[in-house]
Each structure stands twice: as C-alpha cells, then as structure tokens.
Amino acid sequence: MAICLVSFPIGLYLALVGSPPDYEQRETVRIMYIHVPAAWLALFSYTSMACACAIAVIWRHPLADVAARSIAPVGASFTFICLVTGALWGQPTWGTWWVWDARLTSVLILFFLFVGYIVLFDSFDDPTKGARAAGILAMVGIVFVPIIKFSVDLLELRTLHQGASVSKLSGPSIHSTMMWPLMAMTIAYTAYFVGVVLIRMRSTIIAARLRSHRVMLAQQVAQSPRNRE
C-alpha cells in the first residue's frame, strides 16, 4: 500500500513538470508548482506532527510517538524545499534572494522548530522520554502555524511575497489552467508525504523489534548451560 502511494506521485511529477500550460512571459513561474505545494505540505506536516504529539501525550497511543518522529524529517525537507525554491524564484523576479518579511521569517523559524524537534528527540537515551519532551516542544510551537498562514494577508501591502490566491473566502482567484497543475502537484506531494511517513514508521517499528530480538538472543546465549560454568 505504501509502495502504491509512492509510485503514484512519481508518475504525476513527471507528467506535470513536463507539460504545464504555456506562459507568455516567464518560464521561472513554473517554480511555483514546486514552491507552493511544498509550503502547504510544510504547514500540514507541522500540524499533523503536533496532533500526533498531542495524541501521544494525552492518550499515550503507542504509534503516535513513532508517527511524530517519522513526520519530522519529511516536514523539515518540505520547509527546506519551500525556502530554497522561494529564494531561487525570488532572485529573477524580485531581484533579491531573501527579504526579512513576516512570511519568510516565520517559515525559517518553522524550519528551526522541525530541526529542534529532531535534535531534542535524539538527544535522549530513552526514546520514550525523548518522545514526550519533543512532543511538548512541538505543541508549544504550534502557535507559529497560524502566524505563517495569516502573515501574508495581514501585511500584504508591505511585503514582496504574493498574497493568498487560493484559499480566500471569495473563492480562488487563480486561473484554472494554473489551478489544475497546482492541485495535481499538491495531491502528488501529499501522496508522497503519506507514503514516505508510513515507510519510515514501518522501518522504525522493525528496527525496534530487531533490537529487542537481539537483546533476547544475547540473554539466551548468556543463560545457556554452556556459559553457566
């Protein structure tokens, strides 16, 4: 099932990047198809990671810790892609690689929150404690997601970054020839996200099982009659 989910977006990637609609002016606008879904997925993955941490802390579901730890690197990668493609897109269109407005700064902070989560989780010897501590950190950082979402709309007059054109109350204001590839890329990214997170979760659980098997084996060898003398 995970393999199926991963192969679906790979096909879509090639189909879409190869043939988006023609533009009169700039070829660089095609970076939008990579940049915007990455931004959406970055916010989505932080929200889902915080929800997983909340479930882990409140209900102690055993898979929730594993899920949050698996989402973190994927979310960090999406944020990184968003920042880098944004800079690459900004240079030819705005004339600058970076500007310190609300949206770019808060997405950069989101990246540091992901990295901080991973670092805190891995700095504990006991993974259960690491999961709890990092979970609290993730939940504290959830305040940044609304800030990012609304930062462009609040300060639209004073920033270079384009305002919201898809999720406005009056309906999307983006043309349909650009809307469909954008949506398709978003679906592709999401399927990739789900597939990769599931694969990571499976490998984490299998690694834990391997560790406990190894420990059991070592115990058996230590207690066997040969070694008792």
Added chain:
Amino acid sequence: MIALLAVIRRDVSLVLRRPSDAVSVILFFILAIVLFPLGIGPELNILARISAGTVWVVALLAVMLSLDRLFQVDADDGSLDQLLLVPLPLEAIVFAKIVAHWIVTGVPLIIAAPILSLLLNMDGKGFLVMVLAMTLATPTLSLIGAVGAALVVGTRRGSVLISLLVLPLLTPVLILGASAVDMVLTGLDATPLLMLLGALLLIAIVLCPWAAAAGLRLVQE
C-alpha cells in the same frame, strides 16, 4: 503562598551565596556589547542605528546562557525530585523558580541595558522605552526559556540544546522589543508594541509554567 515565597527565597539565596553564576551573565552582556563597536567600527551614526537591536539580541543570548542553571543544578543534587514530591502544584513551584530566575538575571539586565546602550551611542529618548520594554520582555524570556530548560533536564549538553530550542520561540519578543525602541528613536509612538509585549507576557505567565511543569513530570518519570 508562603511556600512559594520560600522557594523564591531559596533560589535567590543560592545564587547570592555563589554570585559568580549571575555575575557572569551580566559580564557576558557587557562584553558582548563591547564587541560590537570593535567589530563594526567606531562610526557613531552606524552604532546608533544598530544600538536598539544589538542590546536586545545580546540580552536574549545572556538569558539563554543562564537558563540551564534553572533546573539542572537542582536535578544534579537531587532536590528536583524533592520539589516534585511537594504537595503544592508543580506549576506553582515552577513559577516561583522562574520568578527567582528573573530577579537574579532579568533585573540586572534591565538596569544594565540603558547604561550599555550609551556605549552604542543610542539617543537619549530611547532609554525610557528600553527600560519599559525590557521590564515587560525579560519575564517572558525567563518563562519561555524555562519551558526549554525543563525539556532538556535529562539530556547531555543541555545548555546548547536549550538555545537551539528556545531561540525560535523567542523571536516575536525580540522583534517587538527592538521595534519598540527603534520606533521611539525615529519619533513614532511605541505604545501598541508595548501593549503587544504585555500581551505576550500575560499569555506566557498562563501557559509556560504549565508547559514547563508538564515537561518536568514527563521527563523525570
């Protein structure tokens, strides 16, 4: 209430017995601010332009340095386990420890900040706002920093980790505080920003002791 005052008094007297911990924070503050004119050059106009932001950034870093002392010292000698067993709510004890931390680090920073911004040639009209904004912001720094300090109590290399975790969360305070002083320096009114700083402080007072106590409980299990 009396018990909370006792916790505050305990922490403050512990620091007063060995003042080198708190004094080193202030010394770092002074030294780091002195480094800026040495690095950037002595031209007074440029220093005046960056003075507000520099003082705020260095204050943030100084508070970061002092945070690992908040819980780690108690964890090392076992008194943290005793504090966890006290019949008072853990959130109240954490709040008392944060108040003590602020008294020992925040208040000296508030006093030192206007004096040191003289070194950076800050214009005189910024001093009052600097003190006001720092008074509102340093407790917030201690509160949010305490959440980070509580989460890293069980790990090695806690102090570096605290900085990595807490600095992203402190950026709104930094932006608001530095902008408040900059606005007054350019002649505008900074009251809305001071109100926002106050709002952040109130939110932090409510949420941070709870989060830090949850972190201490879950990590000390």
